[in-house]
Amino acid sequence: MRPRRPALVTLAAVAAPLLGGCGVPGTGVIGAGAPATAAVYPYPPTGMVLFLRSADGQAMPVVRFAEDAPDVPGPGDSPGVSTQQTVAELFAGPLEEERAAGLTDGLPDFPFEGIPLVERHPSGGVEVRLPIDLGDLDALGRRQVVCTIAFTEDAEGRTRVWLRGIETAFGPVVCDLAAGGG
């Protein structure tokens, strides 16, 4: 019996992958190419694109029809939607339908009667004055603001953005949607 023991062990070792792995094994997560591109309504160039956030810290775009936009104080220089309006709507917070989907703005509220002011920046791009302390914005919040402004200014969202708060300012910044959940 003695010489057979190691032989049996070896046989078992050889047979184990053969017999034990004869089903369909589980795997880790495997990349499978590009995401799916789907159409959204309303068609973004005709609507108002705001970047809210989800509970797990992702920037979540919502598209509002322009006429759905709530009344916000400020000059309404249409056609289209003005940057002043989108920024004001962003800071005004999500609508009920958006809240139902678990979205929030995650931004400080403007002081009463406070409005964003939009100017052309001398070196190109746009400068937006916000009646808040910019230090109250977290990184995701800045990104929401910057991207909302950028995609209002141009369809590709490439406009350079300067932000000026009560005491601080920064810029220029370009919208970076790929920054993900960070």
Added chain:
Amino acid sequence: MTPAALSAAPDPLDTVPMPRLLLIEDDPSVREGVELGLRRRGHEVRTAATGEAGLALLREFRPDLLLLDLMLPGMNGVQVCRKVREDSQLPVIMLTARGDDFDVVIGLEAGADDYIVKPARTEVIEARIRAVLRRFEEPGGGRPAVEFHGELAIDRSGLGVAKNGERLALAPSEMKLLLHLSAAPEQVFSRQQLLEHVWEYGFHGDTRLVDACVRRLRNKIEDVPGNPRYIQTLRGFGYRFGPL
């Protein structure tokens, strides 16, 4: 080499002339020593160094007994013995050495009556000579001179044996063995007893002497030696004469 116990009875040889002996022996020292010892005891001894010379001397000297060395150059002792037995019942004693067993058997088959192992003291040699030469003594008197057993006629006084009227030539040991056995028909004798009474060995002798002598005797007296009538064997005990 203890001396044989000699019979206490008066020795007939004491009164007759000392036997004449012929010694055939090739080794000079043995020849001379044995001759010297025996002559000193009063025997008339002649010697020969070869078998051929010995046979020649035999006819001229006519000895009473032949002492024959087995190992001889040229014609060896066994051949000499056969030659002698062809026409004579001369007593023959072989000289041999322990270790020459095979030769002893051949020599006995050739008709020798006894043998002496060399080296031997003269007294031993003489004891054997006397034993061979001693005449058979009747156990009791008053028996008929000639007995008849079947086709055998045994003349105890004349020392002759005839079968179907034809005289047989028996060597002395054969004659004595036949006389001893036939003196008490149907009585079993062990080899040791026969050695004692016929060959006069007081101690354990060589039983082959008896067996060889019985064979020779059967060849002469039996019709079918392989199925003997006169000298019968009793396995484990010995021999007996008859029953016929």
Added chain:
Amino acid sequence: MRFGASRRRTRATGERRRSFGLRTRLVLAFLLVAAVSAGTTAALTFREVRNAVLATAQDTAVSSFRDQVRELDFFLPVNTTELVGTLRTLARNGRPHPWYVYAEYGSVRASSGTNPTSTVITPELRRTAHADPQGSFQRVVKDGVPYLTIGMPVVFELGASTVAPTGIVLYAVMPMPEEQANVEALAAAARDGALPGLAVALVAALVAARGVLRPVRELRQAARSMGSGRLDTRIAVRGSDELADLARTFNESAGELERSVNELREAEERARRFASDVSHELRNPLAGMLAVTEVLDEGANRLDSDTARAVRLISTETGKLAVLVEDLMEISRFDARAAELNTDEIDVAETIRRTLGQRRWTDLVRTELPDGIRAVLDPRRFDVVVANLVGNALRHGGAPVTVTLRTTTGADGTAWLVTEVADRGPGIRPDVLPHIFHRFYKADAARTRSVGSGLGLAITLENVRLHGGTVRAANGPGGTGAVFTVEMPLRTGEAPA
């Protein structure tokens, strides 16, 4: 060689067991190699084929899922009711198999089934789907059922060349029963293919083991043959492999051994012949000398005292020399195995009494000889045995010397004759006992000139052995002298072999 019989037997059985082991090991090794190669090949093939089968199914599923999602449109934010409808539509179009579809958007969880969330989708997949804007999948085995889970983030076009994540992640969960069945069938096929392969390998292994073991068996037989004394045993050398080398080495060694043993035998034979020849050559001069000792003894009386002493010395020593030569020749005959037994049935007590009486020892020796014990033995040799032992006891032991006779029955039912010669002397020293039957062994240097050739006990031993018996020397209880015990079969030559 003569004593190896019993050892050889045990060795033979041991070897038979080992040979079985070697064969088993060889066959197992063959099978193992065959199993490993067959198993490895089968396993590798199986894995490749399985992976290909699964990859096909997965790729189909992933691209099909992606294509179908492309056809969809969403409101942002997502309307939960509409989403469920969309998911149900998706679920109907599962390819290659039906799937369940789940969606996550913000805090919204929706599915095509009753449960809004799936227990199959792993946190890893969700994390990946949320962190990376690209599709991914994972195979999950749950309760023995394999599932393909696909995570597909949905992006939308913001501008002409800009896409942004919608925050929607769609999941498809597809059970893979068909793939599982296919893979299991594949495994069974691999296994069923490997087993006949192993059976074929077993036959090949047995044949090969036989081929390897045949020279080993021949070698064993040859070695055994050598061991039983046939030194001319050789092995046929076939081929030029290691076993052939072994056979050659064996043959060379056997040749060497045979040569050495032959040389030894020849040397021994020469030595024996020399002793025998010397004794023979001494015989004739001694015969001459011994025949004339009487003449010397008689003549000595007439010589002057010195010459007379010298002459008597020569006479006496000639006698001793004759005894010595006679014993030497007797021993030579035993050595040359020329000694013969001339058995006769005798009365043992009577024979011993004759032996003692013949040497005039009757008055010196006490006897306990029960009558009626008859034995078949060589009377002359038995006489020599008794005479040597009694003579030895009388010379070296102390009076009274006792000779006892009895019979016993051996373990196998054979009757044995036991003769004991005891004396009341100082006994035999323990260091002397083992050598007492050796030739010319003198226990006491002072005794070297005593009567006896120094061969008496050696001749006794040989004579007893010739009868198939034993003789041993010992000291009696309480240091009461030496006891020599001779045991011989009661019927020598008739005893069962």
